Amino acid sequence: MLYYLFKYLNEAFDLPGAGVFEYISFRAGAAVITSLIISLLFGKRWINYLNRKQVGETIRDLGLEGQLEKQGTPTMGGLIILASIIVPTLLFAKLDNIYILLMLFTTIWLGALGFLDDYIKVFKKKKQGLNGKYKIAGQITLGLVVGLVMYFNPAVVVREKQKVVQEVVINLEESGPSTSFAQDQKQSTKTTIPFFKNNEFDYAVLLKWLGDGYEKWAFLIFIPIVIFIIVGVSNGTNLTDGMDGLATGTSAIIGITLGILAWVSGNIIFADYLNIMYLPDVGELTIYISAFVGATVGFLWFNTYPAQVFMGDTGSLSLGGIIAVFAIIIRKELLIPILCGIFLAESLSVILQVSYFKYTKKKFGVGRRIFKMAPLHHHYQKKGYPEPKVVLRFFIVGIMLSVFTIVTLKLR
Numbered sequence: 001m002l003y004y005l006f007k008y009l010n011e012a013f014d015l016p017g018a019g020v021f022e023y024i025s026f027r028a029g030a031a032v033i034t035s036l037i038i039s040l041l042f043g044k045r046w047i048n049y050l051n052r053k054q055v056g057e058t059i060r061d062l063g064l065e066g067q068l069e070k071q072g073t074p075t076m077g078g079l080i081i082l083a084s085i086i087v088p089t090l091l092f093a094k095l096d097n098i099y100i101l102l103m104l105f106t107t108i109w110l111g112a113l114g115f116l117d118d119y120i121k122v123f124k125k126k127k128q129g130l131n132g133k134y135k136i137a138g139q140i141t142l143g144l145v146v147g148l149v150m151y152f153n154p155a156v157v158v159r160e161k162q163k164v165v166q167e168v169v170i171n172l173e174e175s176g177p178s179t180s181f182a183q184d185q186k187q188s189t190k191t192t193i194p195f196f197k198n199n200e201f202d203y204a205v206l207l208k209w210l211g212d213g214y215e216k217w218a219f220l221i222f223i224p225i226v227i228f229i230i231v232g233v234s235n236g237t238n239l240t241d242g243m244d245g246l247a248t249g250t251s252a253i254i255g256i257t258l259g260i261l262a263w264v265s266g267n268i269i270f271a272d273y274l275n276i277m278y279l280p281d282v283g284e285l286t287i288y289i290s291a292f293v294g295a296t297v298g299f300l301w302f303n304t305y306p307a308q309v310f311m312g313d314t315g316s317l318s319l320g321g322i323i324a325v326f327a328i329i330i331r332k333e334l335l336i337p338i339l340c341g342i343f344l345a346e347s348l349s350v351i352l353q354v355s356y357f358k359y360t361k362k363k364f365g366v367g368r369r370i371f372k373m374a375p376l377h378h379h380y381q382k383k384g385y386p387e388p389k390v391v392l393r394f395f396i397v398g399i400m401l402s403v404f405t406i407v408t409l410k411l412r
Contacts, residue, residue, distance in 0.1 A: 021092075038088070064381050076310075077309035077314075079315075088294070092287050097281055100285065102146060102149055114318055118313050140227050144227060158278065196412060207220065234321040238313065243381075244306060248299050253402050255323070263286050266278075274410065296319070342394055356369065
Protein backbone atom coordinates (compact mmCIF):
# COMPACT_ATOMS: atom_id res chain seq x y z
CA MET A 1 0.00 0.00 0.00
CA LEU A 2 2.80 2.41 0.88
CA TYR A 3 4.47 1.50 -2.40
CA TYR A 4 1.49 2.81 -4.37
CA LEU A 5 1.13 5.88 -2.15
CA PHE A 6 4.74 6.98 -2.55
CA LYS A 7 4.72 6.11 -6.23
CA TYR A 8 1.78 8.47 -6.67
CA LEU A 9 3.47 11.19 -4.59
CA ASN A 10 6.62 10.84 -6.64
CA GLU A 11 4.83 11.02 -10.00
CA ALA A 12 2.29 13.70 -9.08
CA PHE A 13 4.31 15.99 -6.82
CA ASP A 14 7.92 14.88 -7.33
CA LEU A 15 8.18 14.44 -3.57
CA PRO A 16 11.86 14.22 -2.56
CA GLY A 17 12.78 10.73 -1.39
CA ALA A 18 9.54 9.11 -2.56
CA GLY A 19 11.32 7.40 -5.44
CA VAL A 20 13.24 5.19 -3.01
CA PHE A 21 10.16 2.96 -2.80
CA GLU A 22 10.88 1.83 -6.35
CA TYR A 23 13.92 -0.09 -5.08
CA ILE A 24 13.36 -3.66 -3.95
CA SER A 25 16.33 -3.46 -1.59
CA PHE A 26 14.81 -0.52 0.31
CA ARG A 27 11.39 -2.12 0.59
CA ALA A 28 12.93 -5.44 1.67
CA GLY A 29 14.85 -3.69 4.43
CA ALA A 30 11.73 -1.83 5.52
CA ALA A 31 9.80 -5.11 5.58
CA VAL A 32 12.38 -6.74 7.86
CA ILE A 33 12.34 -3.85 10.31
CA THR A 34 8.53 -3.60 10.30
CA SER A 35 8.06 -7.33 10.84
CA LEU A 36 10.51 -7.29 13.75
CA ILE A 37 8.70 -4.37 15.37
CA ILE A 38 5.30 -6.02 14.92
CA SER A 39 6.47 -9.37 16.27
CA LEU A 40 8.12 -7.82 19.32
CA LEU A 41 5.30 -5.41 20.21
CA PHE A 42 2.33 -7.56 19.22
CA GLY A 43 4.02 -10.71 20.49
CA LYS A 44 4.32 -9.47 24.07
CA ARG A 45 0.70 -8.36 24.17
CA TRP A 46 -0.53 -11.61 22.62
CA ILE A 47 1.45 -13.71 25.11
CA ASN A 48 0.01 -11.72 28.02
CA TYR A 49 -3.49 -12.22 26.59
CA LEU A 50 -2.94 -15.97 26.24
CA ASN A 51 -1.68 -16.14 29.82
CA ARG A 52 -4.75 -14.33 31.11
CA LYS A 53 -7.00 -16.71 29.17
CA GLN A 54 -4.89 -19.67 30.34
CA VAL A 55 -4.43 -20.90 26.78
CA GLY A 56 -1.63 -23.31 27.62
CA GLU A 57 0.00 -26.30 25.99
CA THR A 58 -0.86 -29.75 27.31
CA ILE A 59 2.35 -31.76 27.62
CA ARG A 60 2.44 -35.54 27.40
CA ASP A 61 5.11 -37.10 29.61
CA LEU A 62 7.71 -38.72 27.34
CA GLY A 63 10.41 -38.93 29.98
CA LEU A 64 12.43 -36.06 28.54
CA GLU A 65 14.42 -33.72 30.77
CA GLY A 66 12.64 -30.42 31.41
CA GLN A 67 9.61 -31.49 29.43
CA LEU A 68 6.99 -31.21 32.15
CA GLU A 69 8.22 -27.70 33.01
CA LYS A 70 6.70 -26.57 29.70
CA GLN A 71 3.22 -27.52 30.88
CA GLY A 72 0.88 -24.55 30.53
CA THR A 73 3.15 -22.51 28.23
CA PRO A 74 0.90 -20.43 25.94
CA THR A 75 0.39 -21.81 22.44
CA MET A 76 -1.11 -20.43 19.20
CA GLY A 77 1.83 -18.03 19.00
CA GLY A 78 1.91 -18.67 15.26
CA LEU A 79 -0.49 -15.73 14.95
CA ILE A 80 2.45 -13.48 15.84
CA ILE A 81 4.38 -14.86 12.86
CA LEU A 82 1.42 -14.56 10.48
CA ALA A 83 0.68 -10.95 11.43
CA SER A 84 4.36 -10.04 11.12
CA ILE A 85 4.47 -11.47 7.60
CA ILE A 86 1.16 -10.23 6.22
CA VAL A 87 1.22 -6.60 7.41
CA PRO A 88 4.70 -5.66 6.03
CA THR A 89 3.92 -7.46 2.77
CA LEU A 90 0.71 -5.45 2.35
CA LEU A 91 2.58 -2.24 3.15
CA PHE A 92 5.68 -2.61 0.97
CA ALA A 93 5.04 -5.16 -1.81
CA LYS A 94 3.38 -4.71 -5.19
CA LEU A 95 -0.03 -6.23 -4.61
CA ASP A 96 -0.69 -6.76 -8.31
CA ASN A 97 2.21 -9.22 -8.49
CA ILE A 98 0.90 -12.77 -8.98
CA TYR A 99 3.66 -14.26 -6.84
CA ILE A 100 2.93 -11.96 -3.91
CA LEU A 101 -0.78 -12.79 -4.13
CA LEU A 102 0.01 -16.50 -4.19
CA MET A 103 2.23 -16.23 -1.11
CA LEU A 104 -0.38 -14.23 0.79
CA PHE A 105 -3.00 -16.84 -0.08
CA THR A 106 -0.64 -19.59 1.12
CA THR A 107 0.02 -17.78 4.40
CA ILE A 108 -3.65 -17.16 5.17
CA TRP A 109 -4.82 -20.61 4.04
CA LEU A 110 -2.33 -22.62 6.09
CA GLY A 111 -2.59 -20.18 8.99
CA ALA A 112 -6.34 -20.78 9.11
CA LEU A 113 -5.84 -24.55 8.86
CA GLY A 114 -3.32 -24.57 11.70
CA PHE A 115 -5.42 -22.19 13.80
CA LEU A 116 -8.41 -24.52 13.49
CA ASP A 117 -6.26 -27.42 14.68
CA ASP A 118 -4.96 -25.42 17.68
CA TYR A 119 -8.43 -24.16 18.50
CA ILE A 120 -9.80 -27.71 18.70
CA LYS A 121 -6.87 -28.78 20.90
CA VAL A 122 -6.98 -25.82 23.28
CA PHE A 123 -10.61 -24.78 23.50
CA LYS A 124 -12.39 -28.03 22.63
CA LYS A 125 -9.93 -30.00 24.78
CA LYS A 126 -9.39 -32.62 22.07
CA LYS A 127 -5.70 -33.58 22.18
CA GLN A 128 -5.68 -34.95 18.62
CA GLY A 129 -6.85 -31.62 17.21
CA LEU A 130 -8.11 -31.49 13.67
CA ASN A 131 -8.49 -34.90 12.07
CA GLY A 132 -5.38 -35.77 10.10
CA LYS A 133 -7.26 -36.43 6.88
CA TYR A 134 -8.68 -32.89 6.97
CA LYS A 135 -5.19 -31.45 7.44
CA ILE A 136 -3.93 -33.39 4.45
CA ALA A 137 -7.00 -32.37 2.44
CA GLY A 138 -6.27 -28.71 3.24
CA GLN A 139 -2.65 -29.08 2.17
CA ILE A 140 -3.60 -30.91 -1.01
CA THR A 141 -6.10 -28.16 -1.83
CA LEU A 142 -3.37 -25.56 -1.46
CA GLY A 143 -1.07 -27.62 -3.67
CA LEU A 144 -3.78 -27.87 -6.30
CA VAL A 145 -4.30 -24.10 -6.29
CA VAL A 146 -0.57 -23.37 -6.47
CA GLY A 147 -0.04 -25.93 -9.22
CA LEU A 148 -2.92 -24.61 -11.33
CA VAL A 149 -1.77 -21.00 -10.97
CA MET A 150 1.86 -21.83 -11.75
CA TYR A 151 0.88 -23.80 -14.83
CA PHE A 152 -2.03 -21.86 -16.33
CA ASN A 153 -1.67 -18.22 -15.20
CA PRO A 154 -0.24 -16.16 -18.10
CA ALA A 155 1.69 -13.92 -15.67
CA VAL A 156 3.87 -16.85 -14.55
CA VAL A 157 6.62 -16.82 -17.16
CA VAL A 158 10.33 -17.33 -17.65
CA ARG A 159 12.85 -15.95 -20.08
CA GLU A 160 14.83 -18.85 -21.38
CA LYS A 161 18.50 -18.87 -22.19
CA GLN A 162 19.60 -18.81 -25.79
CA LYS A 163 22.94 -19.11 -27.50
CA VAL A 164 24.28 -16.05 -29.27
CA VAL A 165 27.55 -15.54 -31.05
CA GLN A 166 29.94 -13.09 -29.46
CA GLU A 167 31.29 -10.20 -31.51
CA VAL A 168 34.80 -10.90 -32.69
CA VAL A 169 37.22 -8.25 -31.57
CA ILE A 170 40.74 -9.63 -31.78
CA ASN A 171 40.96 -13.37 -32.19
CA LEU A 172 38.26 -15.41 -33.92
CA GLU A 173 39.51 -18.61 -32.30
CA GLU A 174 38.93 -17.19 -28.80
CA SER A 175 35.33 -16.24 -29.49
CA GLY A 176 32.51 -18.65 -28.84
CA PRO A 177 28.91 -19.01 -27.74
CA SER A 178 27.76 -17.11 -24.65
CA THR A 179 24.54 -17.33 -22.72
CA SER A 180 21.90 -14.59 -22.79
CA PHE A 181 18.16 -14.52 -22.41
CA ALA A 182 15.53 -14.47 -25.11
CA GLN A 183 13.48 -11.29 -25.37
CA ASP A 184 10.15 -13.08 -25.33
CA GLN A 185 8.65 -14.47 -22.13
CA LYS A 186 6.93 -17.83 -22.07
CA GLN A 187 5.19 -20.21 -19.72
CA SER A 188 7.30 -23.19 -18.81
CA THR A 189 7.46 -26.23 -16.53
CA LYS A 190 11.22 -25.99 -16.23
CA THR A 191 12.91 -25.90 -12.85
CA THR A 192 16.44 -25.80 -11.45
CA ILE A 193 18.17 -29.12 -10.88
CA PRO A 194 21.44 -29.22 -8.90
CA PHE A 195 24.74 -30.74 -10.02
CA PHE A 196 23.85 -30.95 -13.73
CA LYS A 197 25.64 -28.97 -16.45
CA ASN A 198 22.46 -27.53 -17.93
CA ASN A 199 21.09 -26.82 -14.43
CA GLU A 200 17.50 -27.04 -15.73
CA PHE A 201 14.94 -29.81 -15.84
CA ASP A 202 11.57 -29.80 -17.61
CA TYR A 203 8.85 -31.83 -15.90
CA ALA A 204 7.20 -32.30 -19.30
CA VAL A 205 10.05 -34.62 -20.31
CA LEU A 206 8.63 -37.23 -17.94
CA LEU A 207 5.68 -37.58 -20.35
CA LYS A 208 7.78 -37.79 -23.50
CA TRP A 209 6.66 -41.39 -23.95
CA LEU A 210 3.21 -40.06 -24.90
CA GLY A 211 4.62 -38.98 -28.26
CA ASP A 212 4.14 -35.74 -30.18
CA GLY A 213 2.35 -33.00 -28.26
CA TYR A 214 3.28 -34.45 -24.89
CA GLU A 215 4.10 -30.95 -23.57
CA LYS A 216 0.42 -29.96 -23.33
CA TRP A 217 -0.14 -32.73 -20.77
CA ALA A 218 2.68 -31.60 -18.49
CA PHE A 219 0.20 -30.42 -15.83
CA LEU A 220 -0.60 -34.09 -15.14
CA ILE A 221 2.86 -34.54 -13.67
CA PHE A 222 3.61 -30.97 -12.56
CA ILE A 223 0.60 -30.46 -10.26
CA PRO A 224 0.99 -33.78 -8.34
CA ILE A 225 4.67 -32.95 -7.75
CA VAL A 226 3.70 -29.52 -6.39
CA ILE A 227 1.15 -31.13 -4.06
CA PHE A 228 3.68 -33.71 -2.83
CA ILE A 229 6.30 -31.05 -2.07
CA ILE A 230 3.88 -28.81 -0.16
CA VAL A 231 2.46 -31.66 1.93
CA GLY A 232 5.92 -33.08 2.65
CA VAL A 233 7.65 -29.86 3.69
CA SER A 234 4.67 -28.58 5.69
CA ASN A 235 4.47 -31.78 7.74
CA GLY A 236 8.26 -31.92 8.05
CA THR A 237 8.26 -28.50 9.71
CA ASN A 238 5.46 -29.63 11.99
CA LEU A 239 7.58 -32.59 13.18
CA THR A 240 10.58 -30.31 13.75
CA ASP A 241 8.58 -28.09 16.10
CA GLY A 242 9.41 -30.09 19.22
CA MET A 243 12.12 -28.01 20.89
CA ASP A 244 12.20 -24.36 21.88
CA GLY A 245 13.23 -22.29 18.88
CA LEU A 246 14.17 -25.23 16.65
CA ALA A 247 11.57 -24.88 13.89
CA THR A 248 11.59 -21.07 14.13
CA GLY A 249 15.34 -20.62 13.84
CA THR A 250 15.72 -23.26 11.14
CA SER A 251 12.97 -21.58 9.11
CA ALA A 252 14.72 -18.20 9.46
CA ILE A 253 17.95 -19.68 8.08
CA ILE A 254 16.08 -21.25 5.17
CA GLY A 255 14.22 -17.98 4.58
CA ILE A 256 17.45 -16.01 4.21
CA THR A 257 18.70 -18.50 1.62
CA LEU A 258 15.42 -18.39 -0.31
CA GLY A 259 15.64 -14.59 -0.28
CA ILE A 260 19.07 -14.71 -1.91
CA LEU A 261 17.85 -17.20 -4.51
CA ALA A 262 14.79 -15.06 -5.29
CA TRP A 263 16.94 -11.93 -5.60
CA VAL A 264 19.38 -13.44 -8.11
CA SER A 265 16.64 -15.26 -10.05
CA GLY A 266 14.67 -12.05 -10.48
CA ASN A 267 17.67 -9.94 -11.51
CA ILE A 268 18.68 -10.41 -15.14
CA ILE A 269 22.30 -9.39 -14.49
CA PHE A 270 22.87 -11.86 -11.64
CA ALA A 271 20.90 -14.58 -13.44
CA ASP A 272 23.09 -14.16 -16.52
CA TYR A 273 26.29 -14.11 -14.46
CA LEU A 274 25.33 -17.25 -12.53
CA ASN A 275 23.92 -18.86 -15.69
CA ILE A 276 20.60 -19.65 -14.00
CA MET A 277 16.96 -19.27 -14.99
CA TYR A 278 15.71 -15.68 -15.16
CA LEU A 279 12.22 -15.20 -13.72
CA PRO A 280 10.68 -11.79 -14.47
CA ASP A 281 8.89 -10.13 -11.53
CA VAL A 282 9.98 -12.80 -9.05
CA GLY A 283 12.38 -10.35 -7.40
CA GLU A 284 9.33 -8.79 -5.72
CA LEU A 285 9.20 -11.87 -3.51
CA THR A 286 12.30 -10.53 -1.76
CA ILE A 287 9.96 -8.21 0.16
CA TYR A 288 7.77 -11.09 1.26
CA ILE A 289 10.64 -13.33 2.34
CA SER A 290 12.25 -10.41 4.18
CA ALA A 291 9.07 -10.05 6.22
CA PHE A 292 9.15 -13.83 6.75
CA VAL A 293 12.70 -13.71 8.12
CA GLY A 294 11.89 -10.74 10.34
CA ALA A 295 8.80 -12.52 11.66
CA THR A 296 10.65 -15.74 12.51
CA VAL A 297 13.56 -13.91 14.14
CA GLY A 298 11.14 -11.72 16.10
CA PHE A 299 9.17 -14.77 17.25
CA LEU A 300 12.45 -16.44 18.24
CA TRP A 301 12.83 -13.64 20.83
CA PHE A 302 9.96 -15.26 22.76
CA ASN A 303 10.37 -18.85 21.57
CA THR A 304 14.02 -19.39 22.47
CA TYR A 305 14.78 -21.62 25.46
CA PRO A 306 12.96 -21.49 27.84
CA ALA A 307 10.06 -20.62 25.54
CA GLN A 308 7.49 -18.04 26.61
CA VAL A 309 5.15 -19.18 23.84
CA PHE A 310 4.78 -22.01 21.35
CA MET A 311 3.77 -21.42 17.75
CA GLY A 312 1.43 -24.40 17.59
CA ASP A 313 0.19 -25.74 14.27
CA THR A 314 -0.85 -22.18 13.42
CA GLY A 315 2.82 -21.47 12.90
CA SER A 316 4.44 -24.79 12.05
CA LEU A 317 2.07 -25.77 9.23
CA SER A 318 2.34 -22.25 7.80
CA LEU A 319 6.14 -22.06 7.91
CA GLY A 320 6.59 -25.33 6.05
CA GLY A 321 3.97 -24.51 3.44
CA ILE A 322 5.41 -21.03 2.88
CA ILE A 323 8.90 -22.44 2.35
CA ALA A 324 7.60 -25.08 -0.08
CA VAL A 325 5.46 -22.71 -2.16
CA PHE A 326 8.20 -20.07 -2.24
CA ALA A 327 10.74 -22.63 -3.50
CA ILE A 328 8.30 -23.81 -6.17
CA ILE A 329 7.64 -20.25 -7.36
CA ILE A 330 11.34 -19.44 -7.75
CA ARG A 331 11.81 -22.89 -9.35
CA LYS A 332 14.27 -24.16 -6.77
CA GLU A 333 12.07 -26.88 -5.29
CA LEU A 334 14.51 -29.64 -6.25
CA LEU A 335 17.01 -27.99 -3.87
CA ILE A 336 14.63 -28.57 -0.94
CA PRO A 337 16.22 -31.91 0.12
CA ILE A 338 19.46 -29.98 0.67
CA LEU A 339 18.13 -26.66 1.91
CA CYS A 340 15.51 -28.24 4.19
CA GLY A 341 17.79 -31.08 5.23
CA ILE A 342 16.82 -30.64 8.89
CA PHE A 343 13.12 -31.07 8.07
CA LEU A 344 13.95 -34.05 5.85
CA ALA A 345 16.00 -35.75 8.56
CA GLU A 346 13.24 -35.23 11.12
CA SER A 347 10.64 -36.70 8.78
CA LEU A 348 12.80 -39.67 7.77
CA SER A 349 13.58 -40.46 11.41
CA VAL A 350 9.85 -40.81 12.11
CA ILE A 351 9.20 -42.85 8.95
CA LEU A 352 12.14 -45.19 9.65
CA GLN A 353 11.25 -45.57 13.32
CA VAL A 354 7.63 -46.47 12.68
CA SER A 355 8.39 -48.72 9.70
CA TYR A 356 11.14 -50.64 11.48
CA PHE A 357 9.04 -51.03 14.62
CA LYS A 358 6.13 -52.49 12.65
CA TYR A 359 8.43 -54.75 10.61
CA THR A 360 10.24 -56.20 13.64
CA LYS A 361 7.02 -56.63 15.59
CA LYS A 362 5.54 -58.61 12.73
CA LYS A 363 8.68 -60.71 12.21
CA PHE A 364 9.92 -61.21 15.78
CA GLY A 365 6.81 -60.48 17.81
CA VAL A 366 8.54 -57.59 19.55
CA GLY A 367 8.92 -54.13 18.04
CA ARG A 368 12.43 -52.70 17.89
CA ARG A 369 13.59 -49.13 17.39
CA ILE A 370 16.37 -47.51 15.39
CA PHE A 371 16.40 -44.32 17.44
CA LYS A 372 15.90 -43.87 21.16
CA MET A 373 12.98 -41.64 20.23
CA ALA A 374 11.67 -39.95 17.09
CA PRO A 375 11.70 -37.27 15.71
CA LEU A 376 15.47 -37.03 15.59
CA HIS A 377 15.87 -34.11 18.02
CA HIS A 378 14.31 -36.20 20.81
CA HIS A 379 16.81 -38.98 20.06
CA TYR A 380 19.67 -36.67 21.04
CA GLN A 381 17.72 -35.40 24.02
CA LYS A 382 17.29 -39.01 25.20
CA LYS A 383 21.05 -39.48 24.84
CA GLY A 384 21.53 -36.76 27.44
CA TYR A 385 22.25 -33.67 25.34
CA PRO A 386 20.72 -30.48 26.80
CA GLU A 387 17.94 -29.00 24.70
CA PRO A 388 19.73 -25.69 23.94
CA LYS A 389 22.81 -27.59 22.70
CA VAL A 390 20.74 -29.77 20.36
CA VAL A 391 18.94 -26.73 18.95
CA LEU A 392 22.14 -24.74 18.41
CA ARG A 393 23.87 -27.65 16.67
CA PHE A 394 20.87 -28.13 14.40
CA PHE A 395 21.15 -24.41 13.55
CA ILE A 396 24.82 -24.89 12.63
CA VAL A 397 23.93 -27.81 10.36
CA GLY A 398 21.12 -25.71 8.85
CA ILE A 399 23.56 -22.89 8.06
CA MET A 400 25.98 -25.35 6.41
CA LEU A 401 23.16 -26.77 4.29
CA SER A 402 22.05 -23.28 3.27
CA VAL A 403 25.54 -22.31 2.16
CA PHE A 404 25.86 -25.56 0.21
CA THR A 405 22.48 -24.90 -1.44
CA ILE A 406 23.74 -21.59 -2.80
CA VAL A 407 27.00 -23.18 -3.89
CA THR A 408 25.10 -25.76 -5.96
CA LEU A 409 24.23 -23.00 -8.41
CA LYS A 410 27.81 -23.23 -9.66
CA LEU A 411 28.53 -26.91 -8.91
CA ARG A 412 27.69 -28.64 -12.19
